Amino acid sequence: MKARKYPGLFVVLEGIEGSGKSTLALGLETTLIQRGFRVTLTREPGGTETAERLRSVILESEPAPLAELLAYEAARADHVALKIFPALRDGQIVICDRFTASTVAYQGHARKLSLKTIDTLNRIATDGLSPDVTLWLDLPVKAGLARAKDPNRFERESVQFHERVRKGFLAEFTKNSKSGRWKKLAVEKKNEEEVLKAAFNALKEKLVKVKP
Numbered sequence: 581m582k583a584r585k586y587p588g589l590f591v592v593l594e595g596i597e598g599s600g601k602s603t604l605a606l607g608l609e610t611t612l613i614q615r616g617f618r619v620t621l622t623r624e625p626g627g628t629e630t631a632e633r634l635r636s637v638i639l640e641s642e643p644a645p646l647a648e649l650l651a652y653e654a655a656r657a658d659h660v661a662l663k664i665f666p667a668l669r670d671g672q673i674v675i676c677d678r679f680t681a682s683t684v685a686y687q688g689h690a691r692k693l694s695l696k697t698i699d700t701l702n703r704i705a706t707d708g709l710s711p712d713v714t715l716w717l718d719l720p721v722k723a724g725l726a727r728a729k730d731p732n733r734f735e736r737e738s739v740q741f742h743e744r745v746r747k748g749f750l751a752e753f754t755k756n757s758k759s760g761r762w763k764k765l766a767v768e769k770k771n772e773e774e775v776l777k778a779a780f781n782a783l784k785e786k787l788v789k790v791k792p
């Protein structure tokens with residue numbers, strides 16, 4: 581797979597339900613824009629017209645696990661090709677709420693589909709693009725589920741399912757932390773402002789790559 585070169589910075593937020601990714605994404609967007617950076621804020625599944633349509637299908641119906649996996653990957657392929665990579669090539673900071681590690685955690689560790697297959701499909705769908713930095717917002721499952729509003733299909737899954745998701749993120753963090761591309765933020769006892777500050781500090785060294 582070819583290495584991707586671009587002047588932008590690709591930041592991904594990961595975590596279980598109720599970890600505060602969406603709130604942090606908005607906070608980071610505002611903070612970075614105030615500092616003169618150009619930012620694209622996006623999410624998975626979604627981000628493009630086709631991917632948002634796939635999102636509704638996935639979250640509002642009950643596809644078979646393999647069909648669900650392929651639908652996430654189809655949405656991702658469209659999102660990377662039409663939105664993420666063009667913004668990175670344009671020198672922007674892309675903040676993406678969930679990416680490939682969510683597939684490893686949810687479809688792999690929680691739904692128990694083959695991790696090897698998921699790894700292969702992730703590489704195909706992203707065309708080899710991987711985040712410059714993944715911020716993992718970690719907190720205990722019970723605390724996350726208590727905070728999660730708007731219950732969707734995944735929020736109705738068992739506590740054990742979400743424990744497996746959290747373990748999946750831990751496994752990815754352990755595998756990648758030495759590379760400096762994964763940072764863990766323990767968020768249970770932090771308020772929004774504290775999480776934003778910790779996230780911004782974790783990103784600081786990466787920001788030298790992009791010019792405001």
Ligand code: TYD
Pocket residue numbers: 596597598601602624625639652677678679680682683684686687732734735
């Ligand atoms: P969303 O409402 O965005 O949840 P959250 O606010 O917690 O991010 O719904 C996205 C759901 O899709 C979430 O439960 C996780 C799931 N998901 C996967 O199972 N696999 C994936 O690859 C992605 C990107 C998301």
